[in-house]
Amino acid sequence: MPSEEFVRGMLYLSLTVVGVPGNIAVILAFLLLLYQEKLLLPADAIVLHLACANLLVVGVRCLLETLASFHLADIFGDVGCKAVIFIYRTSRSLSIWLTFVLSAYQSLSFAPPGSRWATIRAMVAHYLGFVFLFLWLLTTNMSVAAILFSFSTQNDSSLINHGINVQFCYVHFPSKLSKQANGAAQVTRDVVPMALMTVASLIILVLLYKHSRQVKGIRNSNAGSGRSGRAEQRAAKAVVALVTLYVVLYGVDNGLWVYTLTVRRTMTSSLISDLRIFFSSLYAALSPVVIIVSNRKVNGRLRCAVQEKPIQEKTTSLSPT
Template structure:
């Protein structure tokens, strides 16, 4: 097997395996919190939905991509390709939208009281989370509806022009106009949400800077800040993480829009970098969210005596 193929396969395998494991652990942890405490704070509700979207992204894109890299062929037929590509497009869109939602929610929560309108918005903000989830699902299901019509199983022979060769499926746009319109629509949506999340994150950083100056002026510095400050820093870090990989993803995507036939290597690079956020974000959530980390550590401590007892019985 070619060394390049081995490196690519191992990279996708590690990204898929660790990313799926990390997102599953965080998602199960949130389910456990809901079961034991009967409620979930608003920020954790948004993070839980983000983790679900990222897990869905990895399962619908990276799993078949990894199998294809290792030489498995004819994984999906035409209907299977349509379902998988549609689910992947929705998951990818939800990932950017929910990250944006998280940033805006944190910015509004931290903003100082600025009148009755803002006070009312803060009061009703937690009740708007579930309707916002529903609106984002409906919005992205509508925007991504064209994807299934262009998705087909790979055919023997050469790949037609204006076709995204995903290995396990082809997205055949048939003409340049459809190719560009689809790319422009997806990019416009993503850039709009990324611009909003960067704007709200900049506002969060400004508020944190002002808060830091106030603490210094009254000579009462707080070690590490309060819970809201730690949450705000975590949100900003997630936004920066997304923005970095979003930038790499779109540089490759813009290049792909300028050529008629896209090399499978270029398509693989885009898939890898666009999936890095879904792969890395759960581990950052574990390290930065005290409640999630405590639940995981508690579960690990409870599992260890059972393993020791089992080993003793086996002996």
């Protein structure tokens, strides 16, 4: 096995090992919460949906890239390339927009009761299912080009003009203009929520600072309010951490994507595409770690699930035979 393929396989394997169990753990924790309490708060529902989208990103892209790099499976034919790239782009875009929705919803949580912003937050919570449906439709429609222009590497190389080499597949555009138009649409799709979530995070930081000063005296006199305020701040800080992680990693990803659009060669190097996929998938792999560490509902239920198993085993061993 060439050293380049081995390194690529190990990088994707590291993302798979971290991202797949991490996102599954977050999903199971919220499903357990839903089973126990029969209801999920809107913010919890958004995080659950985000974990599902990130699981698709890591599972469909990184896991399959790992198998292909180590020659354990050959699924990158024409149909496989179209399916993998379409699902990857859809779930990746969905992850981006859900991160924005989470940051925007969290920033609205600081709105005073009865204000216009509090009313908007209530409307978002009420119609959250429609928000999810709209995002699925939006991201799916913006990924249609993957079905039209994705082919396996087994195609005639003479057909690959104005294309993008993604190692096991080619994204072939019929003209330079179509390539640049599709690239501009993808950059816009990423930059718009990036800008919006950055603004929302800055609002959260400003409100956190003001809120901490306003409730300082209340916390000293009311322990219950103090606990509520601290929980609210932890949730807000977790959202800011997710947004910061996103902006850094997807900033690198989009910088590499702009390079592929402006490079003069007709076919960009697979190394650039590998780096893009790695950095964009890194968010999907690391975000569940941030969620597990910062979200008490998640790590509390995971600890209970881990501790419950040894207790059950001990009870079984002490039971009479």
